[in-house]
Amino acid sequence: MKNIVIGVLIAILVVSSVGAVMHPNVSVDVVRYTQHSVIRIDSDADFAVQAASNGWPGSGTESDPYVISGLEIDANGNGSAIYIGNTTVYFVVENSYLHNASYKSWPYFTGAGIILYNVQNGVLLNNNCSSNGRYGIHLYSSINNTVENNICVDDDSGIYLYGSSTYNRLKNNTCKDDSHAIYLWESTHNIIENNNCSSSNEGIYFQRDSNYNIIRNNTVSHNQRGIYLESSSNYNTVENNSCAYNQYGIYLNTLYNEVRNNTIYRNSQAGIYIPSVNGYNGIFGNELYNNGYGVHLSYSGSSVIENNTMMSNGMGVYVYFSNSNRIVNNTITNHTNYGIYIYGSSSQHNRIYNNLLYYNKGSNATYNSSRVQACDGGSNNYWNSSSVGNYWHDWAMNNDTNDQDKDGVVDWPYKIDGTGVRDHYPIKALLPGAPQNLSASRGDKFVNLSWEVPESDGGVAISEYRVYRNGSMLDSVTKLWFNDTNVSAGVVYTYYVTAVTYIGEGEKSNEVSVKAVSVPSAPRDLNATVGGRYVNLSWEEPADNGSLDIIEYRVYRNGSLLGTVSGQLWYNDTTVSLGTVYGYCVSAVNSVGEGEKSSELSVRTLDVPSAPLNLN
Known part of the structure; x- marks a missing residue:
């Protein structure tokens, strides 16, 4: 009988995997899923009815609504695997495999693994939403939802937020082999963090007024554009991401964004690219290395590039027909070409100062006019502030006598390639580093x-x-x-x-x-109990132990060390003679050393009585 039951279970599990068409990069544990038909929920009341009929349990919380878990839904011919719309109840959709959706019509048949329409308070957790025609996960006009630990592979858009979807959290998702791994349109105040977005046209892509979002701690690799912001997607923060092996690490075609503390490397075109933008973007504290360009500005103005480290790119900063940018406090080293290159007659009013330039264009610690580290083909650009220029390692180290007045500025300007502009205050030396x-x-x-x-x-x-x-x-x-x-x-x-x-x-x-510590002070209140053949000493702890534990006490008799004790405040001297005077003192010892001795205590041992007198 047992063998029959096991055989039936195996057959059921095999049947549950039939019809699952998987992308070669999608790994699905089909054994754990229960096959289910597509789900359509269109109100809180509808959710309650379907939860009751399907046996979906609580706790999605607020006061225990619903959990949909462990389903496989093949949406072939049915638009979307799960549609949830117009709800505010708390729910979780978890541990499900939702696939094979294709677009037919709006809103139920959008081709999504999961679509949330006008939904609040949902959690999408640990689902595999791969191989869908349009979207792995789609949020439309949805607020305060969490999308976490999902896999979206081989969808047109892995995760897509559209139409004023706000205050959602997208974290720890894996999106790859999509056209757009994570895609926002007209969506604001969302947090996108710790996701892995790879092998797509765009890793993270914002369009059309997607403002005030935070993109942080994501790994974005092997895309055409790693992180791409355009079409008036302003006031976003892009921080602490790793952008590698893309064509462009970060691509900003919009304004008022801050890009800071990212690690950006091995992007074939540019680490950071800002084209056709005449307004502020802030590029702060990033590490850019082994890219085509570290930072490339093209027909752009008013950006600030500050406190970045650029190393071993084809070129450090390339300013192409761009104006009124500020390039300050950057470390720019070991580039094949110029550390900073300003190109085009309309590249004007850029300010470049307090940057550190080492070993660019083959330069070293000796000046060579054919290996100047920067070029300016524009006009009216400023390579120094009113008091300080840049540190050019080849110019500063060229000899030891080029700062006669000891003001920290090389006595002769540094000539920039191109139109002959100069840095009039080249820095002779830098402040020393930290001990x-x-x-x-x-x-x-x-x-x-x-x-x-x-x-x-x-x-x-x-x-x-x-x-x-x-x-x-x-x-x-x-x-x-x-x-x-x-x-x-x-x-x-x-x-x-x-x-x-x-x-x-x-x-x-x-x-x-x-x-701070010290040796202990003297033990206090040394006393003695005296017998004929013993002196029993007792004392109290020092008033000050030197801020360390007492290791031992040393007992002295008549100026010589008699013995040591640990963990006790007494000592019994049994090596005394009858009727003899002894002087005792005690000291305390901690890990620093021995403290001062107590005041000496003089005692006389007892003696047997003398012979009676006048015996008659």
Whole structure:
């Protein structure tokens, strides 16, 4: 009988997988699903009826609505696998395989694995919505929904938000081999985070007034455009994403967006591309390496490119027929071509200063006029502010006598290739880096600090180090250590160190916090109980243990160490003679050392009585 039952179960499981047409990149565990017909829900009341008839349990929460779980729906010929519309109840659709949808008509037959229309408070969790004709998951005019841990492969759009879909959270989804992995149209205030978007035309794509969204911590790779914002999709934040192996890592064809702290590498055309935009975009703190261009501006203006690190791209920053941009505080190194290249007569009023340029276009630490690190083919561009230009490593390091007045500026301008414009205030040296590996050791009422030299001295000799304690300067020294003897046991002190050259004071080191310690004070209230053949000593703990545990007590007799005890406040001396005077004292010991001795206690042991007198 048992064998028959097992055979029937196996047959049922095999039947559940029949008809599942899978994309070669889609992995589906068909055993876990229950086959189900397409689902159409069009109101809260309708949801209640269908939940009751299908046995869908709570808790989707607020007060236990519905969970749809573990279904396989083949939507072939039926438009969409699941349609939920016009609801506000809390629900979860989870752990289901929804596939083979194709567009026929609106709204039920849109070709989506799941479509939410005018829906609030839904959660779509751990579903596989792959191989659908239009959309893996589609939110239309839907608010405050969560789309998490879903797989959308081989759809036209993996996840598509449309028509004022706001305050939704898209996280930890995998979308690949789609035309658009994640696609927003007229949708605002959404959070798109920790998704993997790959092998599509666009990894993350915003169109038509998709504003005030946050795109963060996503991995976007092997697309034509990694993250693509266009058509008045403004005021978005793009941060902490990894964009790699795309044609364009981040493509901004819109205004007032901030792109910050992203890692952007090996994109064949450009790490960041801003075409045909005359308005602000902020590019801050990104790492761009091994791209065609690090940052490419084309017919664009008023952007700020600041505090980025660009390394080993074909070119660092390419400004093509673009004006009024600000390029400041960037580190631009090891590019095959120019570090910064301004091209086109209408490229005007760009400001470039306080950038660090090393080893671009084959330059090194010796100036070579055929290996200048930048080119300006525009007009009225400014390669320095009123007081500072850029650091050109080949110019600064060319000799040791090119800053005679010691003002930190090379005494001769740096000539830029092209129209002959100059940087009039090329930086001679940089501020020194932070001292390395600050550490502290402590002893009896002192804290000893030590550190290593900075990774960079900025190009000139370090004249001193400044030691700070609790935010205030304590002292300056020329060596790599400092002993602070003005400390009180039990007090926590926080230290850091800076390096100083004639250019100025550099960055602070790591901070270290130390509780000062000391040896303990003397044990208190030494007393003795005396017998003929013993002296029993007792005492109390020191008033100050030096902020450390007492390890042991040392007992002295007549100035010599008699014995040690741990974990007790008494000592019994049984090596005494009758009628003898002894002087005792006790000291406490912690990990720093031995503290002062207690006051000496003098005792006389008892003796047997002398012989009776005048015996008659």
